[in-house]
Amino acid sequence: ADFSVRFGNALPSLSRPANSSQIFYGIMFDAGSTGTRIHVYTFIQRDPDGLPVLDNEMFQSMKPGLSAYADVPEIAGHTVRQLLRVAKKTVPPVEWKRTPVVFRATAGLRLLPPAKAHALLEEVQDVFDESPFYVPADSVSIMNGTSEGILAWITVNFLTGRLDRSSQKTVGILDLGGGSTQITFLPKSKKTVESAPSDYIARFHMFNSTYELYTHSYLGNGIKAARLAALGALGSDGLERKVFRSSCLPKKHTSDFSFGGVTYHVSGVTDGVTGFRTCYQEMLKVVKGVIKQPHELKDSATFYAFSYYFDHAVEAGLIDESRGGAVKIRDFRKRAKQVCNRPSERSQVNHFLCMDLTYIICLLKDGFGFKESTVLQLTKKVRNVETSWALGAAINHFQKFRIH
Numbered sequence: 001a002d003f004s005v006r007f008g009n010a011l012p013s014l015s016r017p018a019n020s021s022q023i024f025y026g027i028m029f030d031a032g033s034t035g036t037r038i039h040v041y042t043f044i045q046r047d048p049d050g051l052p053v054l055d056n057e058m059f060q061s062m063k064p065g066l067s068a069y070a071d072v073p074e075i076a077g078h079t080v081r082q083l084l085r086v087a088k089k090t091v092p093p094v095e096w097k098r099t100p101v102v103f104r105a106t107a108g109l110r111l112l113p114p115a116k117a118h119a120l121l122e123e124v125q126d127v128f129d130e131s132p133f134y135v136p137a138d139s140v141s142i143m144n145g146t147s148e149g150i151l152a153w154i155t156v157n158f159l160t161g162r163l164d165r166s167s168q169k170t171v172g173i174l175d176l177g178g179g180s181t182q183i184t185f186l187p188k189s190k191k192t193v194e195s196a197p198s199d200y201i202a203r204f205h206m207f208n209s210t211y212e213l214y215t216h217s218y219l220g221n222g223i224k225a226a227r228l229a230a231l232g233a234l235g236s237d238g239l240e241r242k243v244f245r246s247s248c249l250p251k252k253h254t255s256d257f258s259f260g261g262v263t264y265h266v267s268g269v270t271d272g273v274t275g276f277r278t279c280y281q282e283m284l285k286v287v288k289g290v291i292k293q294p295h296e297l298k299d300s301a302t303f304y305a306f307s308y309y310f311d312h313a314v315e316a317g318l319i320d321e322s323r324g325g326a327v328k329i330r331d332f333r334k335r336a337k338q339v340c341n342r343p344s345e346r347s348q349v350n351h352f353l354c355m356d357l358t359y360i361i362c363l364l365k366d367g368f369g370f371k372e373s374t375v376l377q378l379t380k381k382v383r384n385v386e387t388s389w390a391l392g393a394a395i396n397h398f399q400k401f402r403i404h
């Protein structure tokens, strides 16, 4: 199990709240395909009609994701129970009874057979019911992809101060998980809204403003699911002896790769062409005819990219892990070419790096239709808070605004 704990003050500390200010806490579980995370947020509400201020986030994560325990739901319950300890340490006991605890699962559980996903959710519900926290109705569920995109957009725009009444300029978000990937932005042109499938446009009201976003979550287009699709290994549960090959892997490479509780044997192609161009064709198949291009993706629009976009940019040496930074799509392509065409250099690193970087370029360019010159802001954290849909979900929950 992978354990990481980060303590400390998330945002510049505030002066003591005045009498009218209220401190409240929120516990949000993010059950992703590759890990389960807890976020414990401390908010200060100074003005009942205004935006709450996020004072602090406590974060901890455990690997693998709950779908690895599809046949042993008790272990899923145990994972959640362990993570709940963070909440007990963070929230003062007198506040437990009124502090909501919410659990949302994403692609990992969406991809499971419904009965197995349901058994996992029931286990989590039992752990919550035994806990001293406030368990609202609909506390434990699988979140839909539209909410996932919107809530991550809210997180980033909230953390960068763009949801204040005075500010109109928002940024788009690109999220790349293990099982699914999300794109969300506020369209500037009417044509984008009109030409999009109706379920790609989401309208909602929040903090006295109405937003109309372009958003979609592509299930099966997360980076780990894309690996399986490219390898032709999707849905091949039980093929213990089968070896899945790809031109994106170093020729002599063989290894095991696990996702969603299934282990696959993979290797390079020993007697065929390898390298960037062949790999590109292989990865292209995963996005072609699947990913839609929004009418506008203007160069001027700013997109924040996080999750695996960030992790792989770090691995590729394109950004510094602690600072993040701006990267052009062209930079991703140049680096992918180097990594794929000089496999000797990758002996120390992730053997999937060629495949993963190539997939990222295919997704961004051939999928969404971004230009090579587009600059992405790669961020893991904004003002020391995790960029993930979880904060948006917490804000959504407490503010009781509704997404339509």
Ligand SMILES: Nc1ccn([C@@H]2O[C@H](COP(=O)(O)OP(=O)(O)O)[C@@H](O)[C@H]2O)c(=O)n1
Binding pocket: 030, 031, 032, 033, 034, 035, 037, 065, 106, 107, 108, 176, 177, 178, 179, 180, 181, 222, 306, 307, 308, 309, 311, 380, 386, 387, 388
């Ligand atoms: N709080 C979080 C949650 C996930 N992540 C990243 O998100 C990616 C995995 O997403 P996931 O396991 O939730 O995948 P999906 O189930 O959403 O497809 C990894 O790159 C994680 O490091 C993060 O950086 N911070």
